[in-house]
Amino acid sequence: MKNYEIKRVNFKVFRFNVNLDKSPYYESYTLEVSQDDVVLDILNRIKWEKDGSFSYRRSCRHGICGSCAIKVNNKPVLSCKERVFDLIKIFGYELVFEPQDIKYAIKDMVVDKDRFWTKYNNVKPYLITNIETHPKEETVVTQEEAQMLEESDYCIQCGNCFYSCPAVQANVDFLGPAALLKAFRFNTDVRDNAKIERLNIVNEERSGVWDCVKCYECAEACPKELTPIDKITKLHNQIFEENLAKDNVATRHAVGFKDSIIKHGFLDEGELVRYSEGNVGVLKHLPEALHMLKNGKLIMPWQMPKSKNLDEVKKLVDISSTVKFK
């Protein structure tokens, strides 16, 4: 018989019933865990052996329904996929189980995911196309065309990316990584006709791609390894390619890098802020600018450093640029 390693772990579990409890509390359960146990096994044992009222979502047990996502010591996990031994390696023998967002907890691990679905529905997350009711031919998608989706069609809507996104937490309007990934998924589908419509949605200030802080939390959070932030970058690219970029602080901020590199090789920080904000907008940065000047953190235009072999840089920009900004 195979020899199974067993470890004793203390699980500190978030408990709350929105209908009964004034505030949440944590209950500790010490359990023996084997190397095969995933987090869902522990959730099951707590319910079956310790407290039948304990609640959590689960269905498929195969990493495909997306319902069993929770946080363990603040790391987003898919319960049915995450081995407890792997978590012990990172966090040690006390593991804290919490729902994805404790502010929206309904009962124990169960959260009200309404916010997630509302954002999701905002990007027209479905194929929009004109087809005959009884088409005579099949709509063929080649292998190359399917690969353009970069597996974004594998998303199981578990919400792990959304609930670890700091921009979602700080800005109620931000669509968040899952919805944006879905916009990319259909925008890149050759059968779809609504790319421009969706780009106009994700191009909005405050809610769209420009408000992603580029923290890569979503990349780590995704159990399907879909790297939503990379798809967000591609949406930025699509906005410029389709000539939909508005002339605003966010777009100028992106474009300004190119202008600066042509001129200096380096980024001219002061000029980038002026160009992005405009001559009036830039004034709001005056207090910081004065502070910086006083502390030797601001250089004068004539002191701007230049990269060596700048001609080479200019030539490369000339022959490698793929888009223009009006």
Add this chain to the structure above:
Amino acid sequence: MKKLEYAFFVGCTPKQSTPELMDSTLAIAQTLGISLVELEEATCCGASHLQDFDDFLSLVLNARNICYAEKRGLDIVTVCNTCQLNLATTKHRLDSDKELRDRVNEKLKEVNLEYKGSSKIKHFLYALIDDYGIDEIASRVKNPLKNLYIAPFYGCHNIRPKEIHAESNGNEDPYRPNSLDRLIVALGAHNVEYEFKSKCCGFHVELQAPKTANVISGNAMLDAIKHNADTMVTPCPLCHLRLDIQQKNISKEVGQNISIPILHLPQMVGLALGIDEERLGLKNNIAKVEFV
């Protein structure tokens, strides 16, 4: 020990808004006997904003940056998390996609360069810890940072995404990084454990979404202060620009007065090595470093 030598990718901020990062980096490299050869031909890495505008152009420019280290036969060190991310991502993509590398090299050929993939790229933090060695650094501490509680602030782009960095950051866990913590302890100080040490500072939306940026930085700083930090330390100049320069705006946004000195990684190391504060550029820090 063999003398360490690197191609130094300086980036844009050390030559402008964070001169103290430039000064302190050079000062500790000299004291430790690490040779940093500046890549004078290098351009801006694009900071992930050029990437939003023109991805291919950013690849070509960063491939060119790496070429100049390859020509010198040296590995690259960076002193900015975002430079690290963009150079390492370029390398990762070109090394794993021959077709893409050929397309980039076709452009580079026009200026007589070729990307080969022979130089590694690592942040100075990991060059210190993994190449130079944490014990070696500890043995050179002249002025242990006793009684100081230092909160490490790792910054996103040196730890996430894991697959880009694992090779060069000693396989740091993105949910529980510990390199900076270990370094703090090696320098004689106490490392502050707090939830937000691996979180974002919000730098990349500072212009278009200042509220988001201020809330995000504020959460991290309040958490560090709540856990009794005397100071925070970061390996990233962009995090530093936020945490140090924006304290007034952040305080306004979170409705609490936040005032705490923020050290650059090499400033902290330099203090422990006994390098004088002038050479570490402490006078450039906006939140004054008064515990020295």
